[in-house]
Amino acid sequence: MEPNLLLTPGPTPIPPQVNRAMSDGMIGHRSSDFTSLMENVQSNIKTLFGTEEPVAILTSSGTSALETSMVNLVGPDESIVVIVSGAFGDRFKSIAQTYPYDVHVYEVPWGEGVDLQSFKSFLYSKENIKAVFSQACETSTAVVHPLHSLGELVKNYNSDTLFIVDGVSAVGGMQFDMARDSIDCLVTGSQKALMLPPGIAFVAMNKQARKRASQNEISRFYLDINKYFKSLEENSTPFTPAVSLIQGLNQVLELYREEGVEQVYDRHLKMRNMLRAGLKALDFELLVEDDHASPTVTAFKSDEAELSHIKDNLKKKYGITIAGGQKQLKGKILRIGHMGYMFPKDMLTVLSALEAIVSDHRGKKYYGSALTAAQEAYYESI
Ligand SMILES: Cc1ncc(COP(=O)(O)O)c(C=O)c1O
Structure with missing residues (x-):
């Protein structure tokens, strides 16, 4: 359901x-x-x-x-x-x-x-x-x-x-x-x-x-x-x-x-900032420096086993689909798309699921850390 x-x-x-x-x-x-x-x-x-x-x-x-x-x-x-x-x-x-x-x-x-x-x-x-x-x-x-x-x-x-x-x-x-x-x-x-x-x-x-x-x-x-x-x-x-x-x-x-074109672009930037802050709080390394970070997609690194565990569990336990790396980046990154019919609350959803998955996988409690960082990023940008 x-x-x-x-x-x-x-x-x-x-x-x-x-x-x-x-x-x-x-x-x-x-x-x-x-x-x-x-x-x-x-x-x-x-x-x-x-x-x-x-x-x-x-x-x-x-x-x-x-x-x-x-x-x-x-x-x-x-x-x-x-x-x-x-x-x-x-x-x-x-x-x-x-x-x-x-x-x-x-x-x-x-x-x-x-x-x-x-x-x-x-x-x-x-x-x-x-x-x-x-x-x-x-x-x-x-x-x-x-x-x-x-x-x-x-x-x-x-x-x-x-x-x-x-x-x-x-x-x-x-x-x-x-x-x-x-x-x-x-x-x-x-x-x-x-x-x-x-x-x-x-x-x-x-x-x-x-x-x-x-x-x-x-x-x-x-x-x-x-x-x-x-x-x-x-x-x-x-x-x-x-x-x-x-x-x-x-x-x-x-x-x-209805939303206003500028507001749509601004929403994309907010989602990017939330996701980047949240992923960093989960101790992930981001693939791209801030200067070139896309407002529509974000990539983060980890070892192949953890990436595959995250992707599978997001899908299996939470019904969330994200993407892997392509060609030379296969097995090295995961990519989260945040474009189109996508909102700041969706970033909170995926980050809270990630908190649970990595807490369990690494045996270290991350509960609340990504959400706090993402919310701070959101409120800083309004
Ligand atoms: C930047 C970029 N160019 C080209 C394409 C190819 O588009 P399509 O798969 O619709 O042929 C894609 C698809 O993901 C893309 O992201």
């Missing part, structure tokens, strides 16, 4: 209002009902991307948006830089290596943010780089990169070099302003901070990027972003969209309006 708590960094819980909106009943995607739905979605979604431009919606997972950004913005034989700081930077690299590009990989130790001086030397040692690709939040390590400084650095290198950002675990959970941060293209998926089921992906581009996309000669069909922007002129999509998810999205945007 006890409800489960899904604290993975995607997919994330769906608000009941959104579930209801998704079962409102099907509408034809070539009908005026759909056109007005899309019109509403477009007028409300731009603020989450920090853009005045339309946001294209694809019926596919986040990876398709990563690939779309690449195949539309990089032409054959062009040189690009891909920042790899975890599993999703690796994903960008793999996509890049699928196409006829000249790919330069800038490696960042997993768990760290980009070091700007070192990245600058790397970038300036290359000639004619057409685009730089980075995650906003590298979900596999819980790192947020210094996007504003990175964007500035890219534009100082060459104002024609595009800065392309994977915002999959970030858009909706932290503030974006594409112009301020010199981001030419920002993409995300539905199943993270946006509180929707997996299944749609989003691509926002500024005018410079859209021009590049319209002139690009590389072969593509479903992922040709020009088709999506053309259809959006009539509040439509080139192919059958995931209508129910877009109905859900309309409700998600209403929830943002």
